[in-house]
Amino acid sequence: MVLLAELTRHFETVRERGVHRAGTLAPWQLKRIDQRLADESRPVPSVSELASLCGIGRRHLMRAFKATRGSTVMEHVERTLFARAARMLGETSIPVKSLAVSLGYERQGSFSAAFRRRFGETPRDYRARASATTLSR
Known part of the structure; x- marks a missing residue:
């Protein structure tokens, strides 16, 4: 036993x-x-x-x-970072340039292009849409 x-x-x-x-x-x-x-x-x-x-x-x-x-490690890192970027764009008013730097991008344009490839819209448009959605609740 x-x-x-x-x-x-x-x-x-x-x-x-x-x-x-x-x-x-x-x-x-x-x-x-x-x-x-x-x-x-x-x-x-x-x-x-x-x-x-x-x-x-x-x-x-x-x-x-x-x-x-x-998937690759870098794909996972990128997915995680862009999820963070989308959350921060929707919840904070941090400038896009500061957000880009905090995510490891040297230039705002590089970040914006990568964000647009992933989400189909610019960070500015995403923030405007997220803000409008929040206000309509």
Whole structure:
């Protein structure tokens, strides 16, 4: 009975940790990446910084992330940053230029072009639409 109880406890612990396939990232590594991306007080992380957080090399992170999530690390970083940009445009009055710099863009024009590719409208138009939606509620 003791052996059965110990085996049950062991398998519950393994199940809680999540299944980890070879060549993919462990759940704790994905969590560290997402936590770092959520930290708005720091500049945008590099792939090298994210790899260091996970305790692996840069190239290994790129391969393992793609195998785990089906997209590249930089696509994930960009998706996260643009979600933050859209939220900030809708909730704050921070100038677009300041927002662009805080997201790692050197020029407002580069940010605006990338934002338009992703959302189909300029940051200014997005903010105006978000403001109008907020006011009509």
